[in-house]
Structure formats: C-alpha cells, structure tokens
Amino acid sequence: MTEPPPTSRIARTRRFGGLVAGQGIRWAGTRAANALRTDEAADAATGERAAATARELVKQLGQMRGAAMKIGQVLSTVEFTAIPESEREEFKATLASLRDDVPPLPFKAIEKLMKEELEMPVSRAFAEFEPEAFAAASIGQVHRATTKDGRQVAVKVQYPGIAEAVETDLRNMQMLFPLIRRLAPGLDVNALAGELRERISDELDYEVEAQHHRAMERGWRGHPFVFIPPVDTQLSRRRILVTEFMAGRRFDVVKALPDAERDRFGEIVFRFFFGTLNYLRRAAGDPHPGNYLYLEDGRVGFLDFGLMRVVDADYLAGERQLAQAIMRDDAVAVKDGLATLGYLPNPDEFEPEGLLGQLRMAATWYLEPGFRRLTSADIAEVIEEGSSPRSPYFAQMRRQTIPPQALLIRRMEGLVFATLGDLRAGADWNALGSEYWGDGPPSTPLGEQDAAFWKP
DSSP states (O other), X not given: OOOOOOOSHHHHHHHHHHHHHHHHHHHHHHHHHHTTSOHHHHHHHHHHHHHHHHHHHHHHHHTOOTHHHHHHHHHTTSOOTTSOHHHHHHHHHHHHGGGGGOOOOOHHHHHHHHHHHHTSOHHHXXXXXXXXXXXXXXXXXXEEEEETTXXXXXXXXXXXXXXXXXHHHHHHGGGGHHHHHHHOTTOOHHHHHHHHHHXXXXXXXXXXXXXXXXHHHHHHTTOSSEEOOOBOTTTOOSXXXXXXOOOOBOHHHHTTSOHHHHHHHHHHHHHHHHHHHHHHOEEESOOOGGGEEEOTTSXXXXXXXXXXXXXXXXXXXXXXXXXXXXXXXOHHHHHHHHHHHTOOSSGGGOOHHHHHHHHHHHTHHHHSOSOEEOOHHHHHHHHHHHHOTTSTTHHHHTTOOOOXXXXXXXXXXXXXXXXXXXXXXXXXXXXXXXXXHSOOOOOSHHHXXXXXXXXX
C-alpha cells in the first residue's frame, strides 16, 4: 500500500531534512573512501553515489504532492552530468513522470473546500456533479459536472491543505541545493529556485491559471485546428477552475492511428506550442500528452496552463536570433547569443566552434532539412549524445546553466520532442520550425491555415 503523503509543515520539513542529511553523510563517506582509491575507482564510486542520490530524490519527491512533485518535474529538464549515463535518462524520465500516478482523493475530502469557495453546497452550484475524479495531479484533481443551465464542464479542485504544503516545500527547497549541485555542478541553483518559486506560486492560485487560460483561449479562438475550452468565470474561484468539458481521443488512442493521422496530430502539437511561444510570448511549461485531446472534428484541444511564463519580448527575440545563428553555422554569433541570454556564466571559458557543435548535435532533429519520422529510439539517441561523458562537449556542458526565462522554454521543447517521438510522428521538422524562429514560408497545408490565422 502506498504511503500517504505528509501534510503538516513539520512532517514535510523532516522529509526534506532527512533526505539531505542522510545523503550528506553518505557523500562524506564516499569522499573519505576515495582518498584511498585509484582515480578510476574513485570516479566509479562517485558515480554510484550520485545514482543512489538520484534514486532517493525521486522516491522522496514522488511521495509528496504539491511543490515537491513540481520541483521534480521541472528538474527533469536539467542535465545531471554527475550521474552515470546508463542511469541518467531513466532518472530524468522518472522525474518528468511524477505527475502521472497521483491517486485522487475521495469526494468527501474536497467537498468542504468546494462549499467554502463557492459559498454554497455543491448541489446548489451544479445541476449534477460526479463525485469520482477522472484525473488527478500534484496540486488538484478534476471532476465532471453539469451547470444549472445544462452545460457540460470540467471542475478542477485544489487539494485541501495543499497551499500550506506548497509554501512549506518552497521554503525547504534550498535544503535540496547541496544535492542538486552535486548532481549538476554547472547549474545556477539560486536562479532555478527563484524561477520555480514564482512559477509554482502562480500555479497554486487558480485565478492566475484562469488568467493564463483565458489569454490562451482568446489568442487561439477561432483557429482552424486548435481548440482551448473557455473558462467559466462565474463558477471559478481561487481554488476551483471550471472550463468547458472536452470529449476526444486520448494520446494512447492517437498513438495507434495510421501514420497520416499521427503525423497530422504531431504537426498540430508542434505548431501549438511553438506558435504559442512565437505569437503570444508564452512558454507553456507542461506540454504533457495527457493535456491534449484529438477532437472528433479534427481539431486538437489543449488544457492546463498553470505552469506558464510570459517571456520578455527582447529575450524571445534573442532566442530567435540564436536559432538563426545556429542555422547559419555562425559560431561567433552563437557564442554571443548564449552569453547575452545568460547560458554561459563565464563566457571567456568557451570556444565558439565548440558551442555551435554542441547545439547542432542537440538539435539535430529540427536542424536537418527533409522528412524525418521520429521514434523513441531517436529521442534516446539525441539525449544520450547531448549528455554522455563520451561527448566531446561534455566538459563545456558542465559549465553552462539555464537562465530563468529559458527554463520553461527548454522544458517545453524537450517534452514536445519526447511526445513526438513517442507518437512516431513524421514531418520536415526543420521547415516547420523555420516558420517560427526564422520567418520561413508555410511548408504544409496546415501551415498555410495557421499563417492565415495569425496574419495581422
């Protein structure tokens, strides 16, 4: 039986503190023993200790709802270069999937919260309300309901007490810094913590999420192949978010469709997330395949905009210029762009050609022109090449960091890429991408529809 997550401030602080203290003692023991080992044996022992630390981190974060799970999800975008490559991707994949196996709470556990937020019993607010949740994640769960005027809606309800748990986790987050530094030596953990604190605090307030959702719905309203369900502003509250209910085929069903349909679905997913960044300056930090449905009319519906950042226009322009410099093979411009955007803590330590080579290797899937059908094996290969100690760029990657504004952009790119590989979607990804970061012409019929929609 799964151990229930701790809810009190003391219990959650003890969980974080115990993890850090226990691992600190073990790291000290490894360092002491390494003094008597050969260099090769010491490296192997350090790798084993890093892997054990990573496994314990996953275990502890996975047992705690709230910010602890969100911290784990966002950390899945970080390159943990101290972990042996044989275990690194499994660790990152496990972190990324923390949101998938959260059991919902019984209705009685949230009924009081709903009554407080709505200022009336649930039976008065809705004509019908299904007590069994059909989805659950780290901060809340979702129920199906019918409004008094007969509309089908999805009701997202925050877990009782989760706000206090999240606040405790965010205060305790700095206790994890020593462990994270050991696993990712080049990471600016203070900048990461600041971004996490701001983004997760926003996600906890469903009124903020409703603002993001409404902005996304307005931006994509009337689009030929993207649909975002409207928010019910009358029924939504700080801890309740009500949207139009969507019915459609889930990702597991889409994965079994013929190539042509999967390719179309994959192109829409790609265009939605990169279009959102390009046209609305919004980085959607949770492009999980559970958050979109293939609707019967051929559109794809998208959900969950709690983990989102509005990117500064100047910063986004810098990211676009960096992508264009990579496409031109302009090594000097690549280094200048990375330095300006904040990826290089000490720019003088890096050679332009090495940085260009690293980025071209990591972005092979959308830098090489021509049709390419992605697979999970392709994804694993690209990720391994970008994080393996055998890579000629490994040493320089350890000295780089992720600037706060780029954190959700990189997370979005990585999860979209992984989703397309899992989908086995095919396209000329270079041509598609060039429409967004290079102002290229529409490369497909869907691209023509998309360009017409966004045309001023």
